Amino acid sequence: MARHVARRDPRAHWILLLLGLIVLLAALSFNGLVSHVGGGSGPSTAPAAPAPPQLTTGGPVLRLDGPTPVARRLPARTLALTFDDGPDPRWTPQILDVLRRHHAHATFFVVGARVDEHPELVRRILAEGHEIGSHTFTHADLGGLPAWRARTELSWTRNAVAAATGREVTLLRLPFSSTTNSLSQPQYQALRDAAGSGHLGVLADRDTRDWQRPGASAIVQAAIPPGGGGAVVLMHDGGGDRSQTVAALDQLLPRLSRSGYRFTTVSAGIGEPGSTVPAGLGSRLSGTALRWAQAGAGGLASAMNLLLGVALVLGVARLAVQVVCARRHVRRVRRPRRGPEVTAPVSVIVPAYNEAANIAATVRSLVASAYPALEVVVVDDGSTDGTADIVERLGLRGVRVIRQANAGKPAALNTGIRAARANLLVLVDGDTVFQPDTVYRLVQGFADPAVGAISGNTKVANRRRLLGRWQHLEYVIGFNLDRRMYDVLECMPTIPGAIGAFRREVLLAVGGVPADTLAEDTDLTMQVLRAGWRVSYEERAIAWTEVPASLRQLWRQRYRWCYGTLQAMWKHRHALRESGAGGKLGRRGLPYLTVFQLVLPLTAPAVDVFALYGLLFLPWSTLVVAWLGLLLLQAGTAGYALRLDRERFGPLWALPLQQLVYRQVMYLVVVQSVVTAVIGNRLRWQRMVRTGEAAALAGVRPGAPVNAAGRGGRPY
Structure with a gap:
């Protein structure tokens, strides 16, 4: 019942909001993908058929780009120490220090996402004469991924290394792979597919299983090849606590050096030149853009964590203030x-x-x-x-x-x-x-x-x-x-x-x-x-x-x-x-109206997207406990409010659904109202039937x- 004449309501902002939320979810998902990188070399997925016998009984270095697979071994008393899951800002420098102290070289199979986080460590690895290879971008099991995702994992890792070092990697070790006799048919197929993009597969002769932390002495014993033979040794410099690996390495190097062993890279061990090749401009630019995207997604996730924390604190503080003031109001009302x-x-x-x-x-x-x-x-x-x-x-x-x-x-x-x-x-x-x-x-x-x-x-x-x-x-x-x-x-x-x-x-x-x-x-x-x-x-x-x-x-x-x-x-x-x-x-x-009826509702769609991100990447048990805790807190406050108003508690059953549906409608109303105000539209009276x-x-x-x-x- 009013005289206000309205112009056409804005519509484009809903498309922009939807696109913004999609971009936010994509960025958070990307951050979840790269920040929840696992480690270790345990079994990949469900049991699978073994690879061809000539590979499971052959050497650990596999060339699969020809019609006939070629498997090569290292010569006697030659050890190629390999380290997976890095670079790690704590453990990789310690391992490099031990290698330098004992004048040894090794091969580091790096995770692309961690390369973007610590490019200086990759540059140090190369500067000190070591070799690097790909361990995928997110430590993904390539044998269980669709072909497009596997290609993306390898391409992103090559680009990340290219942006950090100006070089591209050709060596590849599959995550969750180990020795040659454990190679499965899906992993073999993944290596065959990777060979088409110029990758040389590397497995191991000796798996120290140091990711299980069995003790430094057990790691040393697992690394020593029998009978003075050569071997590719699998160890880890990232993905968890690697203090035992550092201690074992400091024992292994002098012990085998006294026995006439030499420690070299995988490529040098089989008599090949260095495995990295100069990177093109496109790879370097793509890698730089990828690093910026990863950093931006990480910053966005941190900002969302902060926003969620502030929102929770403000929400709990609001409930506390409401209850305290309500009790004072009740005492005031009850006075004569x-x-x-x-x-x-x-x-x-x-x-x-x-x-x-x-x-x-x-x-x-x-x-x-x-x-x-x-x-x-x-x-x-x-x-x-x-x-x-x-x-x-x-x-x-x-x-x-x-x-x-x-x-x-x-x-x-x-x-x-x-x-x-x-x-x-x-x-x-x-x-x-x-x-x-x-x-x-x-x-x-x-x-x-x-x-x-x-x-x-x-x-x-x-x-x-x-x-x-x-x-x-x-x-x-x-x-x-x-x-x-x-x-x-x-x-x-x-x-x-x-x-x-x-x-x-x-x-x-x-x-x-x-x-x-x-x-x-x-x-x-x-x-x-x-x-x-x-x-x-x-x-x-x-x-x-x-x-x-x-x-x-x-x-x-x-x-x-x-x-x-x-x-x-x-x-x-x-x-x-x-x-x-x-x-x-x-x-x-x-200020109260500004915070609780304007600012927080405007951020609520982003918080809901963050909750969806949590469902995808965080433990469900944690999320369920947190949600139930907040719901119980709200239910307790609601029960108190109903009692103050002398109302029955029956409607409380609708509270969870209210949080899932009604709340979102109210938040979108605020978004629409703010957009209408910002663009200068005049809203007419909306009469209820x-x-x-x-x-x-x-x-x-x-x-x-x-x-x-x-x-x-x-x-x-």
């Missing part, structure tokens, strides 16, 4: 009220636009109020469904109907304020049903002359369906706990349109109900605070209201609320510099004629 009983005349103003479904119940509930002096002013704002006629047919004493052309809810309220006879005014939505004691309880706070306005307790009438239950929980847990907190902190930003009481002098002083924002109730409440008045909350003044019954209606309502709240926050931003009640709004209420469930609560059939004159209040 000071000051005289308030019985001054009250005018209830009901702006109505096409409220035929509920208006009869609303008016009947008002005139049935147990209050000594009450009038009801219904302002029909150009309704087309006979709203005013329904009220007039009721024939209730103390009820006036004012008709006007459609001008919007603020204009209707201001019309009612001008026509009202009392100095205490209660503003009520046309779909709201009061209890008999609501008006009385609502206005008792005016016994304190510092109080300029009072918020009542809005409850959901149509809560039988799941969406209604979710909103019921939101009203009780979010809105009402927040209102108790705001009351204690004296920074109430919103008196809901469904139920609020004001002094006439306050409304006149602030210029009436403002019409330049869509959240006129929030705007008005902030103006009252900035005028120096206190705004309080009366939880016992209960009003039953009808909430949206479909997601579409919910979206439209909350879109308007959120957009209007943003308008009001911006309009009253100067309260930050004010003193008194306005300063409390500016330094308490506005009434179903009459609030009327059903009061036992009144919508539009039914009522002949009784009503009871309770004395008309004046």
Whole structure:
């Protein structure tokens, strides 16, 4: 019911948001892929058929690019020490130091992702005369991967090494491979495929199984070939604690040197020149871009971890503050009220636009109020469904109907304020049903002359369906706990349109109900605070209201609320510099709204993507425990809030589903509202379709004629 004319709603931002979330998930997944790199040389996957016999009984160096496989061995008393899973910033330098101290050379099969993290170590390996080979980019079992993924693993590793050193690797050792007699058919096929891109396969004669940490002495014994033969020895410089490997190496080198062994690289051991070749410009550029992407993905993951941590801390802190303030509010409410009983005349103003479904119940509930002096002013704002006629047919004493052309809810309220006879005014939505004691309880706070306005307790009438239950929980847990907190902190930003009481002098002083924002109730409440008045909350003044019954209606309502709240926050931003009640709004209420109703909801889609990333890459047990812990904390808070509002605990079963569905809808509403505000679109009023469930609560059939004159209040 408003005059705002809207331009076409923005749509492109949803595509941008979706693309952004996809990019975020891709970046996080890439980081998960490269940061959860395993280690070791244990069995690959399920048991598989063995490779051809000429390979399982042949040498460990395999050339498979020809029609006939060629397997080569190292000569006697020649040892090619090989180290997998590095480079590691702790263990690789220690191993290099031991090798240098004993004048030995070795071959390092590096993991591409770790090369990107520590390119300086790869350069040191080459600078000290050692050899490097590929161990895939993410320590992946190539024998169990599709061909495209296997090619990517090898290509990315070559590019990573090229960017770090200017050289490309040709040696390849498959992760989870070991000695020749353990080579499986899938691994053999993976080596055959890799040979097509110029890779030379390297297995081992001696597997020390140092990744199992059997002790330095056991590692030494496992590395020594029998009978003075030559061997390729498998060890590790990354993937875990390699202190035993370092100690074993320091024992093995002098021991075998005294026995006439020489320690060399794999290529030198078989009489071939160095295995690395100069890298082309394309490989170097691709590797550099890959390193930047990996670093960016890692930084993004760290930022998301920080964001999630901050969000969790703020969320827990918010719950704690809400509960503490609620307990203080309860003690305050239970104290005997000071000051005289308030019985001054009250005018209830009901702006109505096409409220035929509920208006009869609303008016009947008002005139049935147990209050000594009450009038009801219904302002029909150009309704087309006979709203005013329904009220007039009721024939209730103390009820006036004012008709006007459609001008919007603020204009209707201001019309009612001008026509009202009392100095205490209660503003009520046309779909709201009061209890008999609501008006009385609502206005008792005016016994304190510092109080300029009072918020009542809005409850959901149509809560039988799941969406209604979710909103019921939101009203009780979010809105009402927040209102108790705001009351204690004296920074109430919103008196809901469904139920609020004001002094006439306050409304006149602030210029009436403002019409330049869509959240006129929030705007008005902030103006009252900035005028120096206190705004309080009366939880016992209960009003039953009808909430949206479909997601579409919910979206439209909350879109308007959120957009209007943003308008009001911006309009009253100067309260930050004010003193008194306005300063409390500016330094308490506005920051709270900014953090919990703007910033955190805007980041929520990214947090949800991070949760999906966690499902893919983190232990499920950890995630389940964390989620259950947060859910139990929320359930405990919800139970406390329900008890404070004297509500049953039954709706708590809908809380987990609310976190999975309803929460996301509310966050997307914030995104839409912010985008609308940023691009300068003007949002029109989004009116909710009434179903009459609030009327059903009061036992009144919508539009039914009522002949009784009503009871309770004395008309004046």
